[in-house]
Amino acid sequence: MIVQSVLKQCEKFLSDHQKESPAIESQVIVGHVLKKSRSDLLRDLGTDLSLYEQSEVFRIMSERSYGTPLAYLIGHRDFYGLNFMVNHNVLVPRQETELLVETVLDFVNSDQREIVDVGTGSGCIGIAIAVSLNNANITAIDISDKALDVARQNCQYHFVGDRVVLKKGNLLNVFSGLADVIVANLPYIKSDEIQYLQPEVRCEPRLALDGEEDGLCFQRELLIQSKSKLNKSGFLAMEIDPEQYASLEFLAKDIFPMKTVDFIQDGNGDKRVLCVK
Numbered sequence: 102m103i104v105q106s107v108l109k110q111c112e113k114f115l116s117d118h119q120k121e122s123p124a125i126e127s128q129v130i131v132g133h134v135l136k137k138s139r140s141d142l143l144r145d146l147g148t149d150l151s152l153y154e155q156s157e158v159f160r161i162m163s164e165r166s167y168g169t170p171l172a173y174l175i176g177h178r179d180f181y182g183l184n185f186m187v188n189h190n191v192l193v194p195r196q197e198t199e200l201l202v203e204t205v206l207d208f209v210n211s212d213q214r215e216i217v218d219v220g221t222g223s224g225c226i227g228i229a230i231a232v233s234l235n236n237a238n239i240t241a242i243d244i245s246d247k248a249l250d251v252a253r254q255n256c257q258y259h260f261v262g263d264r265v266v267l268k269k270g271n272l273l274n275v276f277s278g279l280a281d282v283i284v285a286n287l288p289y290i291k292s293d294e295i296q297y298l299q300p301e302v303r304c305e306p307r308l309a310l311d312g313e314e315d316g317l318c319f320q321r322e323l324l325i326q327s328k329s330k331l332n333k334s335g336f337l338a339m340e341i342d343p344e345q346y347a348s349l350e351f352l353a354k355d356i357f358p359m360k361t362v363d364f365i366q367d368g369n370g371d372k373r374v375l376c377v378k
Contacts, residue, residue: 102155105146107131111162118166126171130161133175168300181229185255190247191223192309197340197367198286202229204338204365204374205284214238217276217330219285219323222309224252224265226284231261239265240276245308272319273326281332286340287319288312316342320349320375324356327377336378343371353377 108127115123132142134157135150150158161174172178172193177186180194181202187193205216214237218227221241231239239261243249249267256262268275273283289312295303302310312318320339327337341349346364353362357377364372 102150103146104131104135104142104148104150107150107155107158108146111158114162115165120165126165129171129175130165131158134158134161169304170301173304180225183225183229183232183259185223185225185228186251186258187223188251189304190245190306191251192286192305194223194225197373198226199229200365200367201284201286201338201340201374202226202233204376205230205282205336206233208336208338208376208378209234209237209282212281215278215280215332216240216282216284217242217273217280219272219283220244220287220309220319221252221267222248222286224255224267226286227265228252228255228259228261230284231264232259237264240268240280241265242268242270242272242275244269244271245306248306248309272323273330276330278330279332279335280330281335283323283327283331283335283337284339285320285323285337287323289316289320289340289342289345291316315348316345317348317352320345321352324349324353324377328356331377337376338365339375340373341375343367343373346372346375349375 108131111127112123115126120126128139132139134154164174170193172187173189177184178194181199216237216239218239218241221227221243224241227239227241252267256265288310290310292311292313350362360377363376365374367373
């Protein structure tokens with residue numbers, strides 16, 4: 102079979118299984134198997150696939166139909182213009198989380214060099230900030246050893262291992278001193294709602310999704326801990342569930358009465374990032 106035929110079969114199969122972007126996903130899968138960029142793949146539509154390559158395409162396609170995230174199947178995901186290794190031990194980086202990176206970069210200045218990335222997972226947030234800010238020192242914290250292994254590989258890939266220090270710990274418990282910036286994307290889904298999530302989201306580590314009973318367990322604790330860990334002129338940015346903004350606004354204002362509490366809206370006009378400055 103040639104590339105063009107395989108792409109058509111793959112696209113139809115994924116479309117039949119209600120995938121949102123079957124054409125794009127087909128190109129990603131076939132390109133991954135053939136180790137070709139999208140442009141090279143579309144240029145070489147007449148190229149023959151070996152029997153092994155065909156079987157790999159259909160194996161990945163089958164797993165995708167069961168709901169396994171595409172990023173896990175191909176082993177990487179783009180985030181903020183960078184390529185990150187991912188696997189089942191970390192949350193798949195999402196486009197909406199890029200707003201969190203942008204928010205930090207918009208507010209940080211040349212004097213704010215000590216940045217803490219809480220719940221780093223794959224390391225995508227801290228690494229994206231480190232790549233953009235050459236003078237920043239990042240402490241990236243996660244409670245999962247397996248997640249930290251992924252973050253370590255991503256640090257090495259992006260050559261920021263000398264400026265991103267990985268630590269195992271629960272929120273800010275392992276960070277000593279004062280941070281100029283605290284950034285976090287913590288679990289915020291209520292425990293009893295996880296069973297209703299899309300199948301591919303349920304494939305991701307529960308540790309990275311479950312915000313316990315009200316979905317605010319970790320955000321609440323981080324705000325409390327940040328009061329003694331954030332520099333007087335420091336800045337905190339945290340991704341949130343837009344439906345929880347009112348509760349978090351009240352909590353943040355109560356903990357930081359002398360600071361400004363604000364929200365950054367995403368492309369849909371939803372309050373996506375909590376800012377304390």
